[in-house]
Amino acid sequence: MIKATLVMLSVLLFGGCSIKDVQPWEKETLAKDTMKNAAGNTLMTKFENHIYFSKEGSKGGGGVAGGGCGCN
Amino acid sequence: MQLKTKLSILACSLLAASSLSAEDYVSVQFVQYDESDDRASVSSPSIEFSKDFGVDYNLKLGLVADSISGGSPTWFDTTSGASAYSRGEDIHMDDVAYGNVEYDDNRVAGSALFTTRFASRDELAIGVNFSTENDYRARELSAEYLYYLGSSKNQSLSLGLSYQANEVQVECIENEACDANSGASQTMDVDVISAELGFTQILNQDSLAKVSFFYISEDGYLSNPYMNVVRSYNPNSSIVDVVAENKPDKRTAYGATAQYIVAITDTISSNSTYRFYDDDWDIMSHTISSELYYELGKSWILGAGLRYYTQSEAEFYRAGFFGDETYASSDERMRDFDAWGYKVNADYKILPSLSMNVGLNFYDQQDTFNATYYNIGLKYSF
Numbered sequence: 001m002i003k004a005t006l007v008m009l010s011v012l013l014f015g016g017c018s019i020k021d022v023q024p025w026e027k028e029t030l031a032k033d034t035m036k037n038a039a040g041n042t043l044m045t046k047f048e049n050h051i052y053f054s055k056e057g058s059k060g061g062g063g064v065a066g067g068g069c070g071c072n
Numbered sequence: 073m074q075l076k077t078k079l080s081i082l083a084c085s086l087l088a089a090s091s092l093s094a095e096d097y098v099s100v101q102f103v104q105y106d107e108s109d110d111r112a113s114v115s116s117p118s119i120e121f122s123k124d125f126g127v128d129y130n131l132k133l134g135l136v137a138d139s140i141s142g143g144s145p146t147w148f149d150t151t152s153g154a155s156a157y158s159r160g161e162d163i164h165m166d167d168v169a170y171g172n173v174e175y176d177d178n179r180v181a182g183s184a185l186f187t188t189r190f191a192s193r194d195e196l197a198i199g200v201n202f203s204t205e206n207d208y209r210a211r212e213l214s215a216e217y218l219y220y221l222g223s224s225k226n227q228s229l230s231l232g233l234s235y236q237a238n239e240v241q242v243e244c245i246e247n248e249a250c251d252a253n254s255g256a257s258q259t260m261d262v263d264v265i266s267a268e269l270g271f272t273q274i275l276n277q278d279s280l281a282k283v284s285f286f287y288i289s290e291d292g293y294l295s296n297p298y299m300n301v302v303r304s305y306n307p308n309s310s311i312v313d314v315v316a317e318n319k320p321d322k323r324t325a326y327g328a329t330a331q332y333i334v335a336i337t338d339t340i341s342s343n344s345t346y347r348f349y350d351d352d353w354d355i356m357s358h359t360i361s362s363e364l365y366y367e368l369g370k371s372w373i374l375g376a377g378l379r380y381y382t383q384s385e386a387e388f389y390r391a392g393f394f395g396d397e398t399y400a401s402s403d404e405r406m407r408d409f410d411a412w413g414y415k416v417n418a419d420y421k422i423l424p425s426l427s428m429n430v431g432l433n434f435y436d437q438q439d440t441f442n443a444t445y446y447n448i449g450l451k452y453s454f
Contacts, residue, residue, distance in 0.1 A: 020275070020277070021224055022277055026277045027277070029335045030274065032335070035343070041429060043099060043100075043449065044447055044449070047118070055437065056381060056383065056411065057357065057386065057406055059288070059349075061268075061327055061328075061349070
C-alpha cells in the first residue's frame with residue numbers, strides 16, 4: 001500500500017517527465033561523478049554549506065548531519 | 073538467454089565497480105576564504121577517508137580544522153574600545169558606533185558515518201559529528217534510512233533524523249562569575265532536532281530528480297554572544313544603552329528542496345536545485361543554484377556554478393536603535409537581503425587513481441560584504 005502510494009506520488013510529481021524503467025546495466029551515466037553535487041567533492045560541499053550557514057539566516061535541506069557555531 | 077546472462081554479468085560488474093572502487097578513497101582539500109573590508113578570513117584544511125568493507129558496509133571519516141580571524145560587525149561603546157564586550161548603560165549616542173570588532177578562533181570538526189546495506193540493498197547510515205571552537209561545542213548523532221521502492225532501484229525514499237547538543241560560552245548575563253578578559257562565563261545550551269524526508273526518482277538513463285522536505289527545531293540560547301544592540305528608551309534623550317542582543321529561545325523551521333540532474337550530452341551535465349525555507353522568526357528564503365560540468369577528454373572535468381539566495385527580515389531585526397522591545401537584534405544575517413555566488417573549478421586526473429582539483433569562488437552579499445575563496449585538493453582512490 002505504501003509502495004503503491006509512493007509510486008502514485010512519483011507519477012504526480014514527475015508526470016510531466018518521461019520516466020523510463022532503467023535497468024541496472026543502463027546506469028553508467030548516472031553513476032558518473034559529474035552527476036553528483038560538486039562533482040563528488042564532498043569536502044567542498046561541506047565547506048560551502050558552512051559558509052551559507054554562517055552568513056545567512058536560513059539553513060537546512062542538504063541532509064540532517066552537520067554542526068558548528070558560525071557565530072562570527 | 074546468453075545475451076541476458078552477459079547483461080547480468082555486466083550489470084554485476086558495474087555495480088561491483090561502483091561499490092568497490094568508487095567508494096574507497098582518501099581526499100584532502102585546502103580552502104582559503106577572505107571577505108572584503110577586513111572581515112573574516114578562514115584557512116581550512118580538511119581530509120576525508122571512505123572505505124568499503126565487503127559490499128555491505130562502508131565507513132566514512134572526516135576532519136576539518138579552520139583557523140578564523142578578522143572582524144565582525146556590531147554596535148559597541150567607542151569609549152571602552154572596539155570589542156564585542158564594549159557594552160554599557162547611559163552612553164552618549166555620539167560614543168556609539170557600528171563597525172567591525174576583531175576576533176580570532178580555531179574550529180575543529182570531525183565526522184564519522186557508518187553505512188550498512190541490507191539484503192534488499194536498503195541502507196542505514198549512522199553518523200556522529202563534533203565541532204569545537206574556543207567558545208562553542210557541538211555534538212550530533214544522526215541516522216538516515218534509504219529505502220528502495222522496487223527491484224530496479226529507480227525510486228527511493230530516505231528518512232533522516234538528527235539530534236544536536238550545543239554548548240555556547242556567553243558573557244555573564246547575570247553579572248556573576250565574569251571573566252574580565254574574555255567576558256565568557258556561562259555555558260548555555262542549544263538543542264537542535266532535524267528531520268528530512270527525501271524521494272528520488274531516476275527519470276531515464278541520463279537524468280534523475282529528487283524532492284525533500286525538512287524540519288528543524290532549535291531550543292536554547294539562540295542569540296549571538298558577540299552581537300550588541302543599542303536601546304534608546306527616551307527619544308528626546310541622547311543617552312542610550314549598548315547591550316547584548318536578545319533573540320527568541322526557540323525557532324521552528326521547515327522547507328523543501330527540489331533537484332534535477334541531467335546529462336545533456338555524453339560530456340555535459342547540469343545539476344539544478346531550488347530550496348524553499350520558512351521559519352517562525354518571519355525569515356523566508358529562496359535559493360536557486362545550478363552547476364554545469366564538461367568532461368574534456370578522459371582527464372579533465374571543467375565546472376561552473378551559479379547560486380542566488382534571497383531572504384526576508386526577521387521580525388525582531390532592526391539596523392538602528394531599539395526601545396524596550398523584548399527581542400532585539402541588529403545581526404546582519406537577520407535582515408532582508410539578496411546574495412549571489414559564482415564558481416569555476418577544474419578536476420584533472422593525474423593517474424587513474426589520483427586526481428587533483430582547483431576552484432575559484434566568489435560570494436557577494438548585497439550591501440554588506442563579498443568573499444573570495446579558492447580551493448585546491450587531491451583525491452586518491454584505491
